Amino acid sequence: MARTPAELVGAQPEPPFEITLDGRPVAALTGQSVAAALWAAGILAWRTTRVGGRPRGAFCGIGQCYDCLATVNGEPNRRACLVPARPGDAITTQEGHGRADLSV
Amino acid sequence: MVGAACAYYAARSGLTVTVLDRGPVAGGTTGAGEGNLLVSDKEPGPELELALLSSQLWRELAELLPPVTEYEPKGGLVVASGEAGMAALRDFAAGQENAGVTAHEIPADRLHDLEPHLTPALAGGFHYPQDAQVQPALAAAHLLKAAGERVRLRLGEEVTGLLTGASGEVRGVRTASGEVHGPYVVNAAGTWGGELARLAGVELPVLPRRGFVLVTEPLPRVVRHKVYAADYVADVASGSAALQTSAVVEGTPAGPVLIGASRERVGYDRSLSVEVLRRLAAGATALFPALAGVRVMRTYAGFRPYLPDHLPAIGPDPRVPGLLHACGHEGAGIGLAPATGLVIARYLTGGEPLLDTAPFRPDRFPAAV
Ligand SMILES: Cc1cc2nc3c(=O)[nH]c(=O)nc-3n(C[C@H](O)[C@H](O)[C@H](O)COP(=O)(O)OP(=O)(O)OC[C@H]3O[C@@H](n4cnc5c(N)ncnc54)[C@H](O)[C@@H]3O)c2cc1C
Ligand code: FES
Numbered sequence: 001m002a003r004t005p006a007e008l009v010g011a012q013p014e015p016p017f018e019i020t021l022d023g024r025p026v027a028a029l030t031g032q033s034v035a036a037a038l039w040a041a042g043i044l045a046w047r048t049t050r051v052g053g054r055p056r057g058a059f060c061g062i063g064q065c066y067d068c069l070a071t072v073n074g075e076p077n078r079r080a081c082l083v084p085a086r087p088g089d090a091i092t093t094q095e096g097h098g099r100a101d102l103s104v
Numbered sequence: 105m106v107g108a109a110c111a112y113y114a115a116r117s118g119l120t121v122t123v124l125d126r127g128p129v130a131g132g133t134t135g136a137g138e139g140n141l142l143v144s145d146k147e148p149g150p151e152l153e154l155a156l157l158s159s160q161l162w163r164e165l166a167e168l169l170p171p172v173t174e175y176e177p178k179g180g181l182v183v184a185s186g187e188a189g190m191a192a193l194r195d196f197a198a199g200q201e202n203a204g205v206t207a208h209e210i211p212a213d214r215l216h217d218l219e220p221h222l223t224p225a226l227a228g229g230f231h232y233p234q235d236a237q238v239q240p241a242l243a244a245a246h247l248l249k250a251a252g253e254r255v256r257l258r259l260g261e262e263v264t265g266l267l268t269g270a271s272g273e274v275r276g277v278r279t280a281s282g283e284v285h286g287p288y289v290v291n292a293a294g295t296w297g298g299e300l301a302r303l304a305g306v307e308l309p310v311l312p313r314r315g316f317v318l319v320t321e322p323l324p325r326v327v328r329h330k331v332y333a334a335d336y337v338a339d340v341a342s343g344s345a346a347l348q349t350s351a352v353v354e355g356t357p358a359g360p361v362l363i364g365a366s367r368e369r370v371g372y373d374r375s376l377s378v379e380v381l382r383r384l385a386a387g388a389t390a391l392f393p394a395l396a397g398v399r400v401m402r403t404y405a406g407f408r409p410y411l412p413d414h415l416p417a418i419g420p421d422p423r424v425p426g427l428l429h430a431c432g433h434e435g436a437g438i439g440l441a442p443a444t445g446l447v448i449a450r451y452l453t454g455g456e457p458l459l460d461t462a463p464f465r466p467d468r469f470p471a472a473v
Contacts, residue, residue: 097359099326100324
């Protein structure tokens with residue numbers, strides 16, 4: 001069976017807390033990024049591209065590629081690989097630029 | 105951009121052209137500005153004439169260039185915050201209308217119809233339907249392509265000297281890797297046009313005028329026109345070396361909103377100025393409060409090719425037979441490129457001049473002491 005990174009380093013994390021993706025509960029650990037928590041739950045995509053609406057999630061994992069953008073607590077274009085998960089965070093799948101409300 | 109336009113129109117007139125650039129296509133100021141094609145910011149005079157001709161030529165070129173060049177006849181909107189500013193705009197527009205510019209006064213209560221996100225705290229504005237926009241780097245590249253086989257492109261090749269004949273006439277240029285021969289040399293070196301002129305032994309006082317641009321994250325259409333504050337026109341016309349900023353905001357088909365404009369003469373200093381960026385952001389959010397909640401992704405700076413009277417140098421240099429100049433277009437080189445190219449092509453082929461080019465004479469500046 002594949003071992004988790006936490007097992008590999010012998011981590012003893014605090015008990016998990018809950019965040020949500022589009023309302024669905026996802027468990028997260030203290031210190032985990034939003035992207036890591038989603039990945040650990042088997043979720044690989046949380047944004048669609050502006051042109052073509054194709055699925056996107058984390059790619060570089062280190063804040064460089066901007067592929068992992070998500071709407072976090074109503075704020076669009078947060079890099080999920082950098083944003084630390086906090087209890088109760090509401091992540092929503094971001095459609096394109098995530099700014100449809102500004103369109104004129 | 106200017107070199108590409110000169111090459112395009114010269115090739116179309118049947119000439120064979122070699123384009124030399126020490127860098128890539130659009131590696132100079134063309135790749136470091138915005139792509140507004142404006143008549144709205146120009147007072148009646150030689151530059152406006154050139155801009156009006158150019159705006160017609162850009163419309164023709166847009167038919168020929170692929171959609172990626174992002175030509176958009178979106179129109180400009182100049183806004184004033186108070187009655188005094190509005191009166192000044194009215195005077196300015198009246199003069200322009202006599203010179204062939206279309207301008208419509210927009211009362212304060214109708215601004216919202218044109219730009220829903222504009223602050224309500226404005227006294228009114230003027231709409232200029234002839235203003236347009238392109239993506240300059242792609243426009244330059246595709247114009248060179250559209251010029252066809254008569255244009256040979258040699259990139260990464262620096263001009264290091266001018267070759268002249270027995271009586272001082274131009275025979276070509278020397279480059280880092282050899283010689284290129286031809287009866288005419290066009291100096292389209294933009295901000296570095298003064299250095300190129302010096303290689304030919306003549307003085308042309310082109311100086312860099314630095315400008316920063318803020319680039320927002322990609323957005324839907326938030327700003328429809330090229331929108332700017334009335335004080336922009338005064339800043340453009342100023343000869344001061346000190347920092348000037350005025351709010352200039354436009355959307356792009358790719359998504360990001362571009363925010364300018366700053367002007368200062370600090371040589372080729374590329375260091376980031378937080379003060380300039382702060383002022384640009386403040387100016388843009390004052391006009392469009394909705395932008396306050398939007399992230400700026402990056403910023404870049406470019407060096408406008410500035411000549412002391414704010415007019416470009418276009419045409420033959422009487423001091424060196426065979427040498428022509430097409431540089432010094434300051435903050436309008438994208439807009440003015442097609443007309444410049446056509447004027448240069450006419451000179452090269454001995455055709456009828458298109459307009460009075462005396463104000464653009466390259467030898468109009470007194471020699472430095
Ligand atoms: C912030 C900013 C915003 C702007 N916004 C606008 C706008 O909205 N609309 C507009 O019309 N204009 C705008 N401008 C101005 C516009 O970008 C310039 O006027 C225009 O790009 C000048 O084009 P050019 O071809 O003359 O110069 P460049 O694009 O600089 O081209 C000159 C070329 O010459 C090459 N060169 C120089 N010396 C040599 C040599 N010895 N040998 C070989 N090659 C050489 C350089 O590598 C360079 O590629 C803006 C400028 C800035 C900085
Ligand atoms: S995955 Fe590349 S920036 Fe987040």
